[in-house]
Amino acid sequence: MSRMARAEARSAWLFLAPSLVLFMVFVLLPVLAALGISFTSWDLFTKAHFAGLENYRQLLFEDKLFHKVLGNTAVYVVWTVPIQMALAFIVALLLNRGVWGQNALRVIYFLPVVSSTVAVALIWSWIFNSNFGILNALLSQLGVHDLPGWLNSSKYALPALIIVAIWQGLGYSMVLFLAGLQGISREAYEAGEIDGAVGWKKHRYITLPLLSPTTFFVTIVSLIGSFQVFDLAFVMTQGGPANSTNTIVYYVYQNAFQFYRMGYASAAAMILFAIILTFTLIQYRLQNRWVHYD
Amino acid sequence: MTDALHRPDGEIEAAAREPARRRSRSPLLDWAVFVLLLLGALSMCAPFLWMISSSLKVPTEIFKYPPALLPEHAQWPNYSRIFMLIPFGRLILNSLLVSLAVTALQLLVCSMAAYAFARLRFRGREALFLLYLSALMVPSQVTLIPNFILVRNLGWIDTYAALILPFAFSSFGTFLIRQAFMTIPKELEDAARIDGASHAQVFWRVMLPLGRPALGALGIFTFIAQWNNFLWPLITTTKPEMQTLTVGLAGLRGQYNTDWALLMTGSVLAILPIFVVFAVGNRSFIQGITSGGFGGR
Numbered sequence: 001m002s003r004m005a006r007a008e009a010r011s012a013w014l015f016l017a018p019s020l021v022l023f024m025v026f027v028l029l030p031v032l033a034a035l036g037i038s039f040t041s042w043d044l045f046t047k048a049h050f051a052g053l054e055n056y057r058q059l060l061f062e063d064k065l066f067h068k069v070l071g072n073t074a075v076y077v078v079w080t081v082p083i084q085m086a087l088a089f090i091v092a093l094l095l096n097r098g099v100w101g102q103n104a105l106r107v108i109y110f111l112p113v114v115s116s117t118v119a120v121a122l123i124w125s126w127i128f129n130s131n132f133g134i135l136n137a138l139l140s141q142l143g144v145h146d147l148p149g150w151l152n153s154s155k156y157a158l159p160a161l162i163i164v165a166i167w168q169g170l171g172y173s174m175v176l177f178l179a180g181l182q183g184i185s186r187e188a189y190e191a192g193e194i195d196g197a198v199g200w201k202k203h204r205y206i207t208l209p210l211l212s213p214t215t216f217f218v219t220i221v222s223l224i225g226s227f228q229v230f231d232l233a234f235v236m237t238q239g240g241p242a243n244s245t246n247t248i249v250y251y252v253y254q255n256a257f258q259f260y261r262m263g264y265a266s267a268a269a270m271i272l273f274a275i276i277l278t279f280t281l282i283q284y285r286l287q288n289r290w291v292h293y294d
Numbered sequence: 295m296t297d298a299l300h301r302p303d304g305e306i307e308a309a310a311r312e313p314a315r316r317r318s319r320s321p322l323l324d325w326a327v328f329v330l331l332l333l334g335a336l337s338m339c340a341p342f343l344w345m346i347s348s349s350l351k352v353p354t355e356i357f358k359y360p361p362a363l364l365p366e367h368a369q370w371p372n373y374s375r376i377f378m379l380i381p382f383g384r385l386i387l388n389s390l391l392v393s394l395a396v397t398a399l400q401l402l403v404c405s406m407a408a409y410a411f412a413r414l415r416f417r418g419r420e421a422l423f424l425l426y427l428s429a430l431m432v433p434s435q436v437t438l439i440p441n442f443i444l445v446r447n448l449g450w451i452d453t454y455a456a457l458i459l460p461f462a463f464s465s466f467g468t469f470l471i472r473q474a475f476m477t478i479p480k481e482l483e484d485a486a487r488i489d490g491a492s493h494a495q496v497f498w499r500v501m502l503p504l505g506r507p508a509l510g511a512l513g514i515f516t517f518i519a520q521w522n523n524f525l526w527p528l529i530t531t532t533k534p535e536m537q538t539l540t541v542g543l544a545g546l547r548g549q550y551n552t553d554w555a556l557l558m559t560g561s562v563l564a565i566l567p568i569f570v571v572f573a574v575g576n577r578s579f580i581q582g583i584t585s586g587g588f589g590g591r
Contacts, residue, residue: 012414022463030440
């Protein structure tokens with residue numbers, strides 16, 4: 001028996017070997033290395049110098065641009081996540097009623113999710129084009145005189161990115177909400193109806209509480225995804241104009257691969273890591289308070 | 295394509311029919327909901343339609359103001375022009391090769407690990423599984439710089455190895471397939487074991503065939519994610535012939551930044567293959583997202 005157990009353990013490690021090697025080389029060691037590099041000053045071509053917490057001190061207390069970058073990312077997240085979730089919830093609720101062609105509709109809402117963000121960014125750059133774009137043409141038809149400069153304007157570039165992000169990510173949250181809605185049993189609604197929960201009350205007192213595990217999950221996933229915005233900023237605006245769309249990941253990219261400040265960029269990446277981890281932990285803490293499991 | 299789009303989805307339909315049975319509904323409200331959803335779907339589609347229309351215009355039409363909704367004469371040569379201006383065929387080939395290789399490797403590596411976690415007993419199983427799972431909390435930008443330095447020191451810049459190997463394993467995939475393997479009845483495996491099958495044979499002949507829905511979901515998910523991957527190929531490729539489609543497309547923006555017909559042509563070619571993949575596999579893809587322990591309930 002013990003020989004059999006040993007043989008089983010041996011096969012287990014053989015099955016695990018490929019993933020273990022890849023996990024060590026491309027995930028575990030790099031995470032530790034990132035932490036290590038963040039304590040250095042290193043331009044990739046000369047020897048790295050140990051810098052202690054200097055990178056973090058500069059980023060957190062001195063670097064005005066990084067503060068702007070944090071602010072931009074926060075604005076982006078704070079607008080994108082709630083609007084996208086609200087719209088996704090409404091669409092899921094309506095689709096869940098069972099309308100004609102709902103499978104086709106579901107697929108259409110999901111198309112932007114599977115599309116390359118680079119291509120999506122190109123399409124919307126063209127739509128937002130301030131001189132020849134179709135959006136401003138429509139707005140002027142509607143009688144808007146003071147047309148926004150969109151991607152050329154430090155005031156409107158970030159809102160433009162937010163619009164694209166909402167459009168592109170809506171389908172993903174919608175699909176998760178749909179799955180959650182289908183998990184709510186008919187009995188729950190029937191019991192609610194007896195207690196007088198009809199119309200909007202039905203959703204307020206039955207759907208929303210019973211959907212809270214899904215809502216919780218969608219919130220976390222959307223938050224984490226939004227904090228990592230890069231492709232849109234890279235293709236649509238290169239972080240501009242005047243750094244108005246420079247986001248944390250774009251700043252990491254700039255410092256690492258344009259300015260070759262590996263230590264500084266790593267420290268910024270670690271701060272992103274800390275932010276994401278904090279949100280995840282806060283959410284898990286709050287989960288007990290507002291998430292209802294039946 | 296339309297066939298797949300309209301394929302009935304038993305699960306959703308069954309759930310959707312329930313409220314209808316519960317009480318009669320006003321047809322007027324149904325129509326209002328339908329029209330509302332249709333308007334939403336239109337705003338989802340409109341940017342794509344505008345992309346296609348613009349990709350078929352001549353430069354003078356592109357800069358007409360106000361813009362015409364449709365090109366006067368569809369300029370199909372736009373699509374051959376992009377292949378002449380940049381090595382576009384090579385970009386597509388690279389993206390296809392990298393996406394397929396990553397998908398195949400990830401399916402193999404993740405399902406092997408998943409089998410060990412789901413079925414085999416060994417010391418440290420739970421701890422190792424937790425370690426794998428904890429990687430889900432690490433944003434990819436954290437490992438970006440060390441991985442870049444590693445790949446650079448290995449002399450792998452501008453190689454397929456750099457584009458493929460870092461993605462050959464995924465914690466998410468391992469978790470997804472482990473969950474699927476756990477639902478396979480153990481009796482099937484025991485029967486094979488009594489007949490003298492080794493673990494490898496059980497894995498290959500029992501687990502993989504029965505885990506096909508989950509493998510399909512992960513496969514489509516991985517293929518799409520790789521096809522659209524941008525930041526990693528951006529920093530690990532310098533030669534145009536080693537770039538992927540997304541990197542080439544972003545480069546096009548810098549090079550031909552006012553040639554919107556060309557940029558839209560490139561976008562169509564980057565998006566269309568994914569629509570086809572998604573049309574074929576949207577059911578298992580969406581199931582993969584919503585099941586597997588993540589999301590849903």
